[in-house]
Amino acid sequence: MSQLKIITIIGARPQIIKSAALSRAIRNKFSYQLKEVVVHTGQHYDDNMSNVFFNELEISKPNYNLNVGSGSHGKQTGMMIEGIEEILLIEKPNCVVVYGDTNSTLAGALAASKINIPVIHIEAGLRSYNKSMPEEINRIMCDHVSTLLFSPTKTGFNNLVKEGFKENSEPPYSINNPKIIHCGDVMFDNSLYFSSIAEETTAILKENNLEEEKYILATIHRDNNTDNAVRLNSLFNAINKIAKENKIKVVIPIHPRTAKLLPKNLNSSLYSEIKISEYIKIIDPVSFLEMIALEKNAQLIMTDSGGVQKEAFFFKKPCIILRQETEWIELAECGSAITADAIEQNIIDAYNIFLSKKKLVFPNIFGGGKASEFICSEIIKQIN
Numbered sequence: 001m002s003q004l005k006i007i008t009i010i011g012a013r014p015q016i017i018k019s020a021a022l023s024r025a026i027r028n029k030f031s032y033q034l035k036e037v038v039v040h041t042g043q044h045y046d047d048n049m050s051n052v053f054f055n056e057l058e059i060s061k062p063n064y065n066l067n068v069g070s071g072s073h074g075k076q077t078g079m080m081i082e083g084i085e086e087i088l089l090i091e092k093p094n095c096v097v098v099y100g101d102t103n104s105t106l107a108g109a110l111a112a113s114k115i116n117i118p119v120i121h122i123e124a125g126l127r128s129y130n131k132s133m134p135e136e137i138n139r140i141m142c143d144h145v146s147t148l149l150f151s152p153t154k155t156g157f158n159n160l161v162k163e164g165f166k167e168n169s170e171p172p173y174s175i176n177n178p179k180i181i182h183c184g185d186v187m188f189d190n191s192l193y194f195s196s197i198a199e200e201t202t203a204i205l206k207e208n209n210l211e212e213e214k215y216i217l218a219t220i221h222r223d224n225n226t227d228n229a230v231r232l233n234s235l236f237n238a239i240n241k242i243a244k245e246n247k248i249k250v251v252i253p254i255h256p257r258t259a260k261l262l263p264k265n266l267n268s269s270l271y272s273e274i275k276i277s278e279y280i281k282i283i284d285p286v287s288f289l290e291m292i293a294l295e296k297n298a299q300l301i302m303t304d305s306g307g308v309q310k311e312a313f314f315f316k317k318p319c320i321i322l323r324q325e326t327e328w329i330e331l332a333e334c335g336s337a338i339t340a341d342a343i344e345q346n347i348i349d350a351y352n353i354f355l356s357k358k359k360l361v362f363p364n365i366f367g368g369g370k371a372s373e374f375i376c377s378e379i380i381k382q383i384n
């Protein structure tokens with residue numbers, strides 16, 4: 001059997017991290033059967049949003065970087081499609097792997113599918129059922145031009161069935177006859193693999209004077225939270241009140257989007273108070289290993305991030321989801337997460353509920369930590 005060439009498209013921070021799991025599986029178990037070529041769109045480009053992950057997650061630097069940078073959805077996605085297409089025509093891969101739901105995902109899926117290269121979507125089937133999110137549009141579009149759709153959860157798989165994907169399609173698979181597969185979560189693979197390494201190698205708690213279980217970890221970056229002044233003020237008012245009333249530190253590794261919008265969108269008095277607060281600590285984005293260390297030792301996590309809400313679950317931490325809904329519906333269903341939206345009182349209530357709750361449950365929803373190996377073996381079987 002000849003070696004298959006995969007092109008992996010990455011661009012945003014969470015995709016670089018997710019790709020580490022598959023690259024590790026290829027390197028360790030499938031290097032005879034699979035050759036990976038990595039294309040970075042350049043959607044994220046600050047050192048602490050991109051480079052840092054290559055250095056620490058044992059992944060080689062991308063073979064190509066399109067350096068697309070920031071811009072409007074259309075401009076950014078368009079530039080990516082153009083650049084990816086050129087590379088696909090040169091490299092002639094057997095398939096293209098895309099992750100998640102960002103503009104880089106959509107660009108990879110459109111560029112490849114239009115020139116008849118099979119698309120493999122990892123994290124397929126997730127739905128928030130809120131099409132005002134750019135991510136929801138990206139996911140739906142990407143799923144519907146994919147050939148192999150790997151869903152991390154049973155809910156994701158079922159969502160695809162509801163959209164007309166056949167549960168038991170027969171090979172050969174193609175864009176017209178796709179295969180949907182429930183396979184577990186590559187990020188669960190990563191959290192198992194990096195968990196102890198993170199605690200052994202990082203000093204982030206010490207550097208920030210944080211003690212185990214004595215701080216809240218918060219992240220905020222969704223456009224409808226950062227760009228909307230009412231929502232952003234409500235989020236920071238809630239955080240500020242919880243911190244003061246409970247005398248608890250809140251550490252916030254700040255996404256560059258949020259960092260740019262805080263001075264513009266927060267009321268000046270709130271902004272000034274937060275800047276000098278003895279409890280609230282806004283820090284630069286941290287590395288993935290540092291993030292794991294922060295997550296594992298937090299009392300509770302507040303986030304509007306898809307990845308961080310799941311990692312809260314992996315590390316058995318209560319989570320307040322700062323969104324109206326979540327595509328990781330199981331987290332809310334089992335009670336370990338509460339969707340509080342950007343509503344100040346909801347967030348405060350959710351915090352108090354978790355303080356008074358003795359025991360949370362974290363059922364096994366995300367597989368056994370071998371999703372990436374399974375995905376590799378399926379690619380080898382199904383793509384030819």
Ligand code: UD1
Binds near residue numbers: 044103134260
């Ligand atoms: C993107 C994804 C979102 C994902 C997030 C992960 C889309 C539509 N959105 O959102 O789904 O959850 O990544 O973090 O693809 N910026 C910098 N430096 C960087 C990167 C961004 O300063 O390295 C700033 C720029 O001002 C930029 C803004 O952040 O305009 C937003 O970046 P962008 O990649 O467009 O969207 P994200 O909000 O990061």
Ligand code: UDP
Binds near residue numbers: 017288292
């Ligand atoms: N993350 C990180 N450093 C940070 C914040 C997040 O390494 O300062 C990691 C986090 O652990 C998770 C991923 O980035 O694995 C989530 O990315 P993000 O929140 O940017 O995007 P989303 O998951 O919402 O698409």
